[in-house]
Amino acid sequence: MVSLDPVIDKDGVRLTVDEAIATVTLTRPAKRNAQSMALWRALAEAGSALPGSVRVVVLRAEGVSFSAGLDRQAFTPEGLDGEPSFTDLARRPDAELDAAIATFQEAFTWWRRPDVLSIAAVQGHAIGAGFQLALAADLRVAADDVQFAMRETALGLVPDLAGTHPLVGIVGYARALEICVTGRYVHADEAARTGLVNLVVPRAELDAATDDLAAALLAAPRDAVVETKALLQGAAGRSYDEQRAAERSAQARRLRDLAGIGD
Structure with missing residues (x-):
């Protein structure tokens, strides 16, 4: 990667921007990128700080694990320093x-x-909040050592960091329920088979494969990508005829834009 001055570098999160690609990196490898409320604030700030030139955001993590989930100190009566x-x-x-x-x-x-x-x-462990953070992205590239698990239910809690909707959308209700309630590990082969990840590669090739995918995503015109993403995101909530109507509207906008015809 190109060495860039970070836009944000605090509380376990670093944001760098290289023209159309932004990289958000979790930087607590000694704690397997365990998450805290401060880290969540920094992640939210990273989203707000993206310049308009950015078309692709890559989420990476330093060390052997993507994220081992919520910092266990948060479960103690004292909590994390400075946090409830x-x-x-x-x-x-x-x-x-x-x-x-x-x-x-x-x-x-x-x-x-x-x-x-x-x-x-x-790579490595993506547990609880780590699994939900991976699910937050549009696409996932996984190393062959990946281990996903949703452990909240075993702790008497529920997954509450926006991960349940994409999980059910990807693997279906029954498998999502089983994954969440048992807390078992989902390894690379199952993740690929069920669509949890788009691609599995050897650990040594993870960065290069992710960079290749980011470059491929930049090949299409931005406005067409935005319209296509919106069409696909809304498809599950529309009827067949409603989706056809949405396609027509989106295509009309694209045709007029390409023809230089304003609204």
Whole structure:
């Protein structure tokens, strides 16, 4: 990768931008990129800081693991330094608790916004919040040592970082339920077979394969990509006839734009 001055480099998150490609890197390898509330704020800030030139966002992680999930210290009565513990959060009124969780989710939602395509490069463990962060991206490239697992239910919680919708959309309700409730590992072969990942490569080739995919995504004109992404994102919520109508509207916009005809 080109050495670039980071736009953001704090709380376990680094954002760099190289023209049309932005790279968000998790930088807590000593803790297997365990996540904290501060890390979530930094991830949300990275999304807000993207310049308009960016078309593809690549999510990477330093070290042997993509992310081992939420920092276990958050489960202690003391919580993480400077952050409320889960017990403190539970004592808040309903509206405040809901708002706190919604703020946490902001780190996981911007990856699917219509003007960018996002790729997660996933190696080693992607557990709980780590699995949900990988699911936040549009596409996933995985190393052959990848191990996905959703452990929240085993801890008496639920996956609440926007991961349930894409998981059900990819693998279906029954398999998603089984994965979440058992907390078992999903290895590379199953991840590829079920569509959880787009590509599995040897660990040594993960960065190069991700870079190749990012370059391929830049080949098509940006406006056509934006319209196509919107069509596909909305397809599940539309009837067949509604989707046909959406296709017609999108194509009309593209034809007029290519012909230089304004609205």
